[in-house]
Amino acid sequence: MNLFKPTASAAMKSLLLASALFAAVSLHAEDWPQFRGPHGDGIASGAKLPAKLDAQSVAWAADLPGRGVSSPIVVGDRVFVTSASGPKNERLRVLCFRLSDGMLRWERRFWATGRTMTHPKISTATPTPASDGRNVYALFSSNDCVALDLDGNLVWYRGLGRDYPNANNSLGMSSSPVVTAGVLIAQVESESESFTVGLDPATGVNHWKIERPKRSNWSSPVLTHGPDGTPVVLLQSSKGMVGVEPATGKILWKYDERSSEVPSTTPSHGRLYVPSQGLTVLEPVTGGPPKQVWHSAQLRPGTASPLVLGERVYALNDSGILSCGDIADGKRLWQLRLKGPFSATPVVADGLLYCVNEKGLVQVVDPAKPEGEVVSELDLGQTVIGSPAIAANSLFIRSDGKLWRIGRPSAL
Numbered sequence: 001m002n003l004f005k006p007t008a009s010a011a012m013k014s015l016l017l018a019s020a021l022f023a024a025v026s027l028h029a030e031d032w033p034q035f036r037g038p039h040g041d042g043i044a045s046g047a048k049l050p051a052k053l054d055a056q057s058v059a060w061a062a063d064l065p066g067r068g069v070s071s072p073i074v075v076g077d078r079v080f081v082t083s084a085s086g087p088k089n090e091r092l093r094v095l096c097f098r099l100s101d102g103m104l105r106w107e108r109r110f111w112a113t114g115r116t117m118t119h120p121k122i123s124t125a126t127p128t129p130a131s132d133g134r135n136v137y138a139l140f141s142s143n144d145c146v147a148l149d150l151d152g153n154l155v156w157y158r159g160l161g162r163d164y165p166n167a168n169n170s171l172g173m174s175s176s177p178v179v180t181a182g183v184l185i186a187q188v189e190s191e192s193e194s195f196t197v198g199l200d201p202a203t204g205v206n207h208w209k210i211e212r213p214k215r216s217n218w219s220s221p222v223l224t225h226g227p228d229g230t231p232v233v234l235l236q237s238s239k240g241m242v243g244v245e246p247a248t249g250k251i252l253w254k255y256d257e258r259s260s261e262v263p264s265t266t267p268s269h270g271r272l273y274v275p276s277q278g279l280t281v282l283e284p285v286t287g288g289p290p291k292q293v294w295h296s297a298q299l300r301p302g303t304a305s306p307l308v309l310g311e312r313v314y315a316l317n318d319s320g321i322l323s324c325g326d327i328a329d330g331k332r333l334w335q336l337r338l339k340g341p342f343s344a345t346p347v348v349a350d351g352l353l354y355c356v357n358e359k360g361l362v363q364v365v366d367p368a369k370p371e372g373e374v375v376s377e378l379d380l381g382q383t384v385i386g387s388p389a390i391a392a393n394s395l396f397i398r399s400d401g402k403l404w405r406i407g408r409p410s411a412l
Contacts (some may be wrong), residue, residue, distance in 0.1 A: 027133040032074040032389040032396075035128035035176035036345065040222045041266050042307050044390035047349040050408050051364055053378035059394065059405040060102035066093060067400045068125035069343075070176070074099065074391035075131045078150060079405075081398055082138050084124035089116045092124065094138045094148060099392060102405060106152035114142035114161020118172025121343075121385065123400075127220075128176040128386070130184070132201060137184050141173040145186060147204060156204040160186070166193035169216045176220040178233070183207055183246050185233055189217035196221070196235055198249050208249030213239040217261045224267035226252070227286045234265050234272065241265065241274060243284070253289045255282060263301045263345070268308035271327075275301050279315055281330065296330035299323050304345040304387075307353065312367060316355065318342055322365065324372060336372035338363050345387040347395070354395055360384045362397070362406070380404060 027033050029046070036042045050057055066085030073080050079097040084090070090112040096105045116124045118141055129138040135155055139145045143161035148154055161168065167188045175187040184199040194212035199205065215238050222234040223246075232243045232252060236259045243252040259265075260275035267273075271293065272282040278297035282290035299306070302318035308327060315323045320340025324333045339361055346355040346365075352375075353365040360380035366373050382399035389396040394407030 027131070028076060030391055031076065031133075032072075032391040033133070034073060034130040034178055035071055035220055036264070036305065036387065037347070037390065039267065040178070040224070040264075041268055042305070042345055042387070043309070043348045047390050048393050048408065049349040049352065049354065049390065049395055051352055051366070052376045053362055053364060053406065054376070055378075057378065057406050057408075059407055062097055062102040062104065062403045064095070064398065064401055064403055066091070066125070067123040068398065069122050069385035070125050070398075071128040071386045072389045072396040072398050072403060073129055073131060073136070074389055074396060075133060075136070075150065078105065079396060079403065080129055080131070080136050081403055082125040082129055082140065084112075084116070084140065089118070089124040090142075092140050092142070092144060092146070094129070094136065094146065096150075096152060097403060099405070102403070108146075108148060108152050108154070110144065110146055110157060112140065112142035112144055113159030114144055114165075115168040116142050117170060122172050122174060124172070126172060126174040130177050130179045132179045135201060137177055137179060137201070139177045139186055143167060143173060143188055145177070145199070145204065147201065155202070158199075158204040160188060160197070164188070164193055164195065166190070167195065168192070171216065174218040178221050178223050180223050180231055180233070180246050185221050185246060187212070187217070187219075187221045187235055189213070189215065189237060191216055196244070196249070198246065207247075210244070210249045210251070213237050215239065215261070219259075219261060219264045222265050222267060224272065226284055227270070232284070234267075236265055236274070237261060253284070255289060260301075262303050263305040266306045266308055273306045273308055273313060275306065279306060279313070279325070279330065281327075294330040296325060296332065298332045299325045299330060303343045307346060307348060309348055309351070309353075309367065314346070314353065314367065316342055316346060320357065322353075322355070322372060324367060334371045336365065336374075338365070338374065343385045347388050347390050349390050349395075354388060356384045356388055356397055358383055358385060360399060362395075378406070
């Protein structure tokens with residue numbers, strides 16, 4: 001389905017109408033509505049998860065069709081995941097499960113209109129969906145984007161791969177969308193064609209489109225705020241990072257140092273922890289580019305994005321080395337070897353790090369110990385590439401074949 005691009009005045013009127021419409025919809029504080037949670041930092045504030053995991057910690061496990069490495073998201077009493085099936089992973093699926101018992105509430109299937117070739121490690125269902133509390137928005141590696149309401153009714157479907165056929169790469173796309181202030185933002189970057197679009201959540205029509213560096217990129221846009229509290233979307237690539245006004249696509253500032261194409265930036269307490277030649281911390285300023293606070297080549301994340309907890313920052317590399325640094329100056333304080341390898345980014349609840357390796361081994365790390373310590377493990381027995389989610393005092397993890405809810409049995 002090809003959608004027209006409205007005029008600037010029509011787009012602004014549509015944006016104001018959409019903003020008014022969606023202002024009445026609010027997510028719950030305990031929801032996990034996008035990749036890395038409500039603040040894009042992997043932290044579930046106020047959540048209580050067990051430190052000691054065992055087989056009794058598994059509340060339920062639901063079967064999943066096809067393949068997928070996207071993270072689950074949780075909105076109210078619904079858990080959403082995407083997957084893809086068929087000889088070429090061309091059958092796209094969005095599934096909704098009941099949070100309480102893992103029962104499948106609904107499933108919707110679509111045919112991909114764009115390229116579905118990916119690296120064998122991932123899938124057409126690699127980007128994590130996002131929700132604004134009214135709809136769920138699923139973007140696939142084929143650059144097909146679908147909007148469904150929470151009951152599974154189709155709102156719109158758009159084949160960005162048909163509109164922009166050169167925007168693809170042989171390894172597959174993985175950038176996850178974000179939604180804010182009546183705009184759905186999708187970062188689509190490749191060697192041939194690169195852009196980021198701000199879509200109308202109600203129609204899928206472009207509010208704006210900006211050109212991006214022609215380089216393959218798998219990092220995701222991140223929502224944060226400027227020093228004056230205005231919303232800013234961070235777009236990261238090998239050419240650096242820009243801060244964008246979400247309502248208009250206007251570029252507010254640029255950071256020109258090379259950044260990673262895989263792990264994404266983590267916002268925390270007014271600073272940006274950027275995977276850039278190791279780890280670089282930036283502090284946004286009013287009316288200009290952000291200033292660099294410090295840089296550390298020792299705190300180098302792999303595929304996983306960095307985490308900030310209290311006065312410490314954590315970087316996990318692909319082989320399983322977890323490095324802890326001081327947020328004041330980036331000095332490395334300790335390293336802990338976990339059982340790797342890792343693709344998933346850890347998540348945090350109640351001061352503990354929940355790390356899931358590619359073999360499906362969940363390792364719970366207590367970073368308050370002098371050198372960090374693994375306090376328990378749970379082997380799920382299946383390959384896990386996607387990052388976990390946390391909601392309702394539970395950990396949600398998906399493999400190709402299963403979706404698990406893990407939490408305190410007495411609290412479920």
